[in-house]
Structure formats: structure tokens, C-alpha cells
Amino acid sequence: MQNQDTIVALATPSGAGAIAVIRVSGPEAILIASGIFKSIHNKDLKKQRTHSIHLGHIMDDNRVIDEVLVSVFKNPNSYTGEDTVEISCHGSSYIQQEIIQLLLRKGCRSAQAGEFTLRAFLNGKMDLSQAEAVADLIASENEAAHQVAMQQMRGGFSNEIAKLREELLNFASLIELELDFAEEDVEFADRIQFQDLLIKIENVLKKLIDSFATGNVIKAGIPVAIAGAPNAGKSTLLNALLNEERAIVSDIAGTTRDAIEDELTIKGIGFRFIDTAGIRDTIDTIESIGISKTYEKMQQARLVLFLFDANDYKEHYKNLEVEVNRIQNKYPQKQVLLIANKTDLLNEHRIQTLQTKFPEAILISALNRDGIEQLKEKLLSLVNTGVLTSGDTIVTNTRHYDSLNKALAEIKKVQQGLEENLSGDLLAIDIRQALYYFGEITGQVTNDEVLGNIFANFCIGK
Template sequence: MINQLYNTDTIVAVATAPGVGAIAVIRLSGPEAINITNSVFKGKDLAKQTSHSIHFGTIRDEDKVLDEVLVSLFVAPHSYTKENVVEISCHGSDFIVQQIVKLLLKKGARLANAGEFTKRAFLNGQFDLAQAEAVADLISSDSALSHEVAMKQMRGGFSQEIKRLRAELVHFASMIELELDFGEEDVEFADRDQLRSLILNIQKIIRELLKSFELGNVIKNGVPTVIVGKPNAGKSTLLNKLLNEEKAIVSDVPGTTRDFIEDEINIEGITFRFIDTAGLRETTDKVEAIGVERTMQKLSQSSLIIYLFDITEVTATEVQAELDRLNPQKLPLVAVANKIDRASDDKVKAFESIEGLVTISAAEGANLDELKQALVEKVNLGKLNTQSQTIVTNLRHVDSLNKTYAALDDVLNGLGLGMSGDLVAADIRRALYSLGEITGEITTDDLLDNIFTKFCIGK
């Protein structure tokens, strides 16, 4: 970890989203952030003010007043980046914002790169790399669960787990390295049985972390949920009702939906990415046939399937056969009988053999709450404890954990074969390197650029 000032220059960026609003925030960070702002600010002398204070005044370009503003001061090292940070709250006019930014650039600041504020915070030791990545996850969180997981990771929950595992490995690595210094005396400082037990325990923890990624990916990115069924089963009507808007075209003409339509809703803190697909049937229409083919592709990529059927048009036997054909991988699936408002009680009762069946009327919005509850139960997050359970949500972390696991396998094999300490130590160092990549104890410029360029400007 580099624990020093990232650079000698001062950066500036608009920290609020583009567009006209009541206010906009312009953020500066760097050794000259306060002095540069002070040179265009008419009010109190900012250089004499304390950290975490707010001051009213005007921003002026020579004698021309650009805006009345509030200036917030964060004096190093008591700031997000551990540098001097200034946040100028001005009116949200794009013209005003651009005029102030141009003035600050003229006074010596430069435009910040994407994610550069957070990159400086990492390089200056404010937090580790996993926590820095959690900042981006927190900004993009769009559900209660994704917010909870990102908040825990930003506060160091996942990092502490990794650092603890790494510290235990470092101890044994140092003992083996010490043995190498006394190679001629044939001494053994590292107990091989204890090392083997430690490796097995760490691998068990890594397996649990890797297993958590399946849930973590769902929490972070949502559940890809494909709505499939025959033409005119009511798929588009159902999607519109779930979204509470006319997203999909509804028509009595079969084959209206020829490509997939996608949108998201949040149900009990879980984001579902619903995909309305073309109706499943044999067709000579080339365009519709392409839509059906894409439906099958979306099925293979989904995590959850809603199979919707018109209860007045089919039998339970036909539905069961279609379910078996469409879902050979046994993905979580909810069978939904639509148009119960047109069916007799005896007709509905005839479908009781379909496991987990939900009966609805998409047109009338009947029983949609029951459908939503069935979807939540299928995702199976009910026992998830985001406060105590460590959850992996980042594919980069998964890759590093897999590399660590493989290196630890090599350590175990080396111990079993009675390999020399230098070879065992080399495999332990590989494991330490991979774990270090997660928290940023081991970094490269390419890795940092790849991570922080995905951030928004101003963060």
C-alpha cells in the first residue's frame, strides 16, 4: 500500500449528476485546493478557517460575480482523500457550474479523471482496495440488500476477513523463510501439521466465500427473470402490470412481441430484471422465428423463469410436459396460470398437480402479490444475514480467491510429498500475493486504472 500523497497537483470535478437542479457541488482535492478556492472566493479568508466548516460568500472572476455559494472545508488529513478538500455548493445551472470550473482551472486546478478522488483516498491509506470498490457499489445500489452489502464492505467487513487469513499465512511463511536461513542446521520452525490444518481451514473459508458469490451477484446485479409462454398467454400484460406502466405492446394478435423487452422492479429489497420474450410456437415468419430463438437464448442465461400459460387453452398434462422441456437444467421456476377470471373453479382445480402453481389474472391484476411472494421465495434469500455474513459481490475478488485456493492446494501437495521448505514457501507466497490483490496490499498501475476508470467523474 502506498501511504503518501498521491500527487502534488490539485484536481477539480463536478460531484453532482449532470442536468439542472437546485444546487450543484464542485469538488477540489489536493495541496492547493483551499488556496485556489480562496483566490476566487469573496467572504472569509478560507486559509484561516478550521476543518469541517461551511462559509457563505461569492465566487468572482475579477470583479464579476458568478454566483453566491457555500464553501465546505476539509483540511488534510481529515477528508475523504486525506488531502485538502473543498466542496463548492452553487446554484445548479449548467452555465454557472461550467463558469466556476473554468475559473478554477485557470487558477491552477486540473480536471479530475474518473474515480480519481477515490483513487487518491486509497493511495493515501484512507481505506483498502476492496473498500474503495465498495464505494462504487454503494453509489450504484438500487435495493435494500445491495445497499446493506455495499455498506458492510465499505466499512471493511470483507477486508477484515481477508486480512485475518493473510496474517495467519504470513506467520507460517516467515517461519519457513527462517528455516531457510538455517538450512545447514536442519531445523524446523514451522510445524507442518499445524500448517496443514491452517491451509484446510482457510480453504474451507474460501469455499464459503466463493459460494456466497452466487447470492452476492444476485444482490448486486439483480435476478435475471425470463417470462416465457405461448403467444397470447398474457406475458406482455403481466410485465406491464408488474412494472405499473405500458412497457410492452399488448395485442390479441399472436406473435406481437418479436424481441425481448427488459426492465427492473424491486420486490422486498431484491431487484428483479424482468425479460418479456417472444411467444413460444412454431412459425414461418422469419422475424418472429428469430424472436423465438432469442427467447431460448435468454432462458439459458436466466436465474429464474416465469412460465405463463392461458389456463383456458391447455391441460395440466400439456403444461407439465412444456415445463420439463423448457427447463432441463432445473433452474428456479414459477408456473403461473393466467386468465383465471375466465376459468371455472373445476378448471383451476385440475391444475393442482403443478408444483408451486400461482394463479393470476394479469388483465385484472388479481393475485399479483402472491406471484411476487413466490418469486422472492424462489430466490431463497430469506436466511441471508447481511449484517454478519460475509458476501462476495465482485468478480475480481472471486478470481483472486480461486487463485489463492489453487496455490494452497499446491502447498498441501508439497507437504504431502515432503517437498523442501523453499518450494513450500514459494506456494505460500503465491497464495499471499492473490489475497493481497483483493485488499490492494499488492497492486499494479494497470489494476488500479482498470478499477477506478469505471467510477463516475467526481468520485
């Protein structure tokens, strides 16, 4: 990417709408925009102050394309750190393309994916982890994902890493200094203080690494498979959770033959529910394929809701515990929740018998929506939502997670070196490597390939 080019792209979603915003950034952004903009007050755009908005028309020679508002942002006080112009025009697809094509003819080039944010990073407006948080913020589909992305974009994660890196760098400098006085056998770095620092860094890194499990769930949503025998009420449960008729419900066993998926946000956490085909022995070829897919979806899910008909459990679920144990043995990493459905058909005595026999089961009536809120609360309890309210830093990015693990491995090498009383030059090697992995997260250490991979996932115009 050539930083000296002036780039242009549509910053709002493509297609017709009330308003569209076209963003121009680069050394000639204001000059090029002034050449096609005619202010209603005859203002010269090049002479206007930063962060000012001007009403006028976009002109192609003597042809008026649209009446627009033009916002001027002068470097370094802009999103990209460069001169930037944003043209707010009417949202006709024709008008958008006419203005963009005109800007291209006047000397702009089309921006690549994420190039505006890449320039913000290269110009020091944000570090790399903050830039990645921009993409997460755009992609956030629930309150929790939005909250985590905002914290990272504001520099919460960056500040924590920068503080660790600075403290480690200070000790690294002292150890490096010792190497210049190796013949005099002096120590500038207090080994006891250094050991305390390494323990502190190790604890912080472990906490950040552990947070990734929660962060990944928040970012991607929690896949939940609804499984059980035919006619247990799986589709009715899905409809009850979503509060809409999403899945076909029938008294005929084996109605659901393919997985049906939909998403639900519960108190800011995204869940992706998967209604699967009922598990039973069958000679029906199509139903057999559906049952095979059920096991595939259970493999992909983080959580399995195993539903059974509470009214008919004596008849159909004599081996219920065997079936649940079989699933848990097949997928040992999965959490399996036992759900007793159709409890509206039971009298008080049978409900007590059911609770005695299956004390861990959640009792519901999917048809009447009874117990659905209790089930939602149980689902939430399985997610560590406490870290959201505590304000702790949560890692959501796989690249960060990888760098943190590598940094922790190097810190452990330094600790081992101290215990074995290794020389400063050997300690310095592992310290430098730990610093390198810290720098990878914030972008103090990077390369074109990494940047290309990161910003290729951005949308055009951001």
C-alpha cells in the same frame, strides 16, 4: 496520474439543479480556492480550521460569479487524505462551468475518472476493495445492492481477508525462519497447527467464493424471461408484476413481437423481467424473428417463467410437459417455473384437476392480480436472501472472485505439500503466492494497469 497536482471536478450530476458541488483536492487546494473566494466576514480561507464552512462569493477579479458555501477539509482528515475544498454553488450549468474554468486558470487541472477515490486509496484512507465498493454504492439501485456495498465500504470484506492474510503471514515467517537454520534441522512452525490453519482458510475462502453467485445476482439483478404460447397472458403478467400498463395487451395472438424489459425490486432484490414473443409455429416473418429473440432471452435469463392458459390447456397444451422438458434440456442450468394463468375462468373442480395434473405449477390470474404476491414470494425463495440478514460477507466483484479462487488453489498446494512432507523452501513458494493473491484484493499488491482499469469505471468527480 500525478499526485502533486491539484485537481477539480463537478461532484454532483451534470446539468441544472438547485445546488451543485465542485470538489478541489491537492496540495494547493485551499490556496487556490482562497484566491477566488471573498468571505462575507472577510475571513482568510487559508487560516480556517478543518471541517468548517464559510459563506461568501466566488470572484473573477471584480466580477461576482455566485454566492457560495465553501467547505474546508485539511489533510489528512479529508476524503482524499489531502487538502480539499468543496464549493456549494447554485446549480446553473453556466455558473458551474464558470467556477470550474476559473479554478483551471488558477492552477487546477481537471480530475480524471475516479481520481479522488484513487488518491484516497493511495493516501491510505481506504483499501482497494473499499474503494471499489464506493463505485458499487453509487451504482446501487436496490436495498440489497446498497447493503452489500455499505458492508464492503465499511471494511467487512477487507477485515476478513486481512485476518486470513495476517495468520498465514505469521506461519510463513516461521517457515522462512526455518530456512536460515536448515542445517540444524529445526522446526519453528508447528505443522499440525499449520494444517488446522489451512483448513480454516480453505473453508472461509470456499464460503466467500460460493457467496459470489448471490452477490452477482444482487449487484446485477436477476433476469427473468416470461415465455409461453401466444395469448397465454405474458404481457398481462408483466403489467401485473410492475403494477402498470407496460406491455400492450390484446386478444390477437402474436401481439408481442419483440422483447419488452423492465425492472422491479421485491423486498430489496432487483429482478429484470423480459416479456417475450409467444412460442408457436408461424409463417409470419416478423413474428418468427420475435420467437428467435425469445430463445435468445431465455438463454440470457437466469430464470424462466413458462406461462400457459389454464382455461385452454387441454386444447393448446396437450404437450405442455414435452415443451417444458424441451426448454429444460436446451437450457439445463435454467430454473423453469410453470405458471398456470387465467384461473379466474375455472370452477373449483377444474382447479383441483389442474393442481393434480401440474402440482408444481403456480396458479394465477394476471388480469385480476390473483396469485401475484405468491409468485413474488416464490421468486424471492430462489435467491439466497438469508445471507443478507445474517451479516455474512458477500462477494460481488469479479476481480475479488478471481483472486479468491487463485488463493484457494495455492492453499490447496500448500496442504498437499504438507501431506507429502515437502521441505520448507518449497512450501514457502506456494504460501507467498497465496499471500500475493490476498494482497491483490485489498491493494497491498497492485500495479498501475490494475488501478487504471478499476478507476476508469468510476464517474468524474468521485
